[in-house]
Amino acid sequence: MTRRYSFLSIMREALRNHRGWKPAWRKADLRDRYDVVVIGGGGHGLATAYYLAAEFGITNVCVIEKDWIGGGNTGRNTTIIRSNYLQPESMALYGLAHKLYENLTQELGFNVLFSGRGLVSLAQTRHELDQLTRIADANRHFGIDSWLIPPQEIRKHVPMLAEDSRSRYPILGALYQPRGGTARHDAVAWGYARGASQLGVDIVENCAVTHLVSEGDKVVGVATTKGTVLAGTVAVTAASASAEITASAGVRLPLRAQTLQALVSEPIKPVLDVVVMAGAVHGYVSQSDKGELVIGGGTDSQIDHSRRGAPPRIEESAAAMVELFPSFARLKMMRQWAGTVDMTSDRSPIIGPAGPANLWLNCGWGTGGFKAIPGSGYVFAASLANGRPHPIAAPFGIDRFQDGRVIDEDAAAAVAH
Ligand SMILES: Cc1cc2nc3c(=O)[nH]c(=O)nc-3n(C[C@H](O)[C@H](O)[C@H](O)COP(=O)(O)OP(=O)(O)OC[C@H]3O[C@@H](n4cnc5c(N)ncnc54)[C@H](O)[C@@H]3O)c2cc1C
Structure with missing residues (x-):
């Protein structure tokens, strides 16, 4: 499915001054309607789009990114990967992500330089x-x-x-x-973008979502700087901007x-x-x-x-x-x-439905979300595809802040990560 570069093709490019490389993902134009619109082209948004297409056969998907993909926290982090958290819910989520990271280069056919060095x-x-x-x-x-x-x-x-x-x-x-170890942050974003694009996902950069479009108590699309797009499902993976976006549908997020x-x-x-x-x-x-x-x-x-x-x-x-x-x-x-x-106040992410029909959240990753990208992308894609939270994602719903079922990782989050 994914294209691999042989030693010979790399040599050929070196000899012709690297003029023959093809873009890793298509520059797509925004269409009028998608089954799923993902807001934010960071690691979590791109991984979600990739798994929607690769694992659940949902390819009428668009990732809308206001700047360039991976230009947010995903391309700015120090790339620490580990799964030794304190709470069982977190160990399940970060443990899945850690395992997926170990095989991510092979999965994507793109070297993410994972290094489980300890x-x-x-x-x-x-x-x-x-x-x-x-x-x-x-x-x-x-x-x-x-x-x-x-x-x-x-x-x-x-x-x-x-x-x-x-x-x-x-x-x-x-x-x-x-x-535990590290991976190359840009490569994780680029690898998921390339994999998703090859499966038919549109990745639209330099396009900001300005607000959500609602009809009654359901979200039916997004308004962007390049026009309005209808969507069966809207997934918000816009890190700290998520709160501003969901506010336009009357949803307040407990994010700082x-x-x-x-x-x-x-x-x-x-x-x-x-x-x-x-x-x-x-x-x-x-x-x-x-x-x-x-x-x-x-x-x-x-x-x-x-x-x-x-x-x-x-x-x-x-x-x-x-x-x-x-x-x-x-x-x-x-x-x-x-x-x-x-x-978030408990240092755990928010994954799950937001309240209004068709609106889903994957945000609140704080200082430690790079390590979670493959696991979060997979369980979020499964949740969107099935219309109900995946069992690993279920405890991370936003309702936990009302019910007091917080997943306290303050101690295990250590020096920020
Ligand atoms: C200095 C630093 C060090 C870190 N170190 C680690 C570490 O060692 N290990 C670790 O696990 N984590 C680390 N993190 C945290 C990690 O980087 C984040 O938790 C993770 O990258 C979050 O990914 P994301 O996809 O949710 O967000 P982002 O990568 O921030 O992606 C969100 C995207 O949404 C886009 N967006 C925002 N508003 C809109 C809009 N209106 N319309 C369209 N798009 C929009 C943004 O441009 C951005 O690209 C670190 C973070 C920083 C800053």
Whole structure:
């Protein structure tokens, strides 16, 4: 189904100065009507469209993106993938996503550079160790491969860590998930876009949805900057903009927009072959295939829709890294950026019907939704195709905020992720 490039075709392009590459997905024009309109061409919207077509045979689908696909949080994140969450509902969702990630390159015929290199979440206070012990117990009970490791084993995985005598916080233990890791964020968006487009899905970029079109208590389409489109089902996957969009159909979402930053160092030789997260100093790091150290931390205290972020948070993240890895102090930081993330009060996403007929939600992924993209796309597509929430998606309905059935992942969300 998907096109694969052979070594010879890559060589041919190199010799003709890369002038023969075909666009990976069609530039589609908006049609008058679709079975499903997906608002937002981030990872969750594109994966939903792909699985609708690939798994459920629904191809009369359009993804409408206001800028360029993957230009939101999906293309701005630090790509950490893991499934060692605390609550059973989350382990089911992120566990499915993790498994799908492991085979995503083969599924899409597009290299998403998944690297299950191992993930170490440090405990540097007694409180953190208690928290991570609780998560490790929950993971073992649920069958997620994640467990506590002692300081001497941590230092085997991360020999560059500062000696306890040189740091504010000693290393007491860590939660270790050997299959945790990273993938290339743009490739995930591009791979799903290409796969969906090849199956007949229209991807329309540079087109913003301005409001939902309702008839009585049902949503029948969307108004966009390129005209109005009718839809059997409207799926909102627009991250922090979701609230503004659903407000036009009278639906209020319990989302708060927050700024989250990341930064990368100059490239260096391989020094770190696991992902390291550290809640006490509030930072995390992995090394990219290019050799850059990819660094992040907590959310900014103030929202900044320019997606630049405020200097104090950059300083805090850099200081956290230098505290953990004193030798990093000599590195130059090359780039810094931010995204606007959509936070819920329990740090879990919202997946399910919105209230008005035909309107569905997949948002609230906050600081940790990249790792969920394949699983979320699959269960959301199944929900849309069957007209009822998939069993893994069902607990994440918006009604949980009214019923008090929250899925509290504040502790397991750790340093933002
Ligand atoms: C700095 C940073 C680091 C992060 N690190 C990690 C990490 O390590 N691991 C992890 O799992 N997660 C991480 N995340 C979170 C992760 O990036 C997000 O949860 C995830 O990408 C959300 O995907 P999405 O498809 O829901 O949203 P997005 O990728 O933001 O997509 C939403 C799309 O909707 C479009 N849109 C908005 N309004 C409209 C409209 N009116 N009409 C049409 N389109 C519209 C936007 O342009 C955007 O492209 C991080 C985020 C940031 C910012």
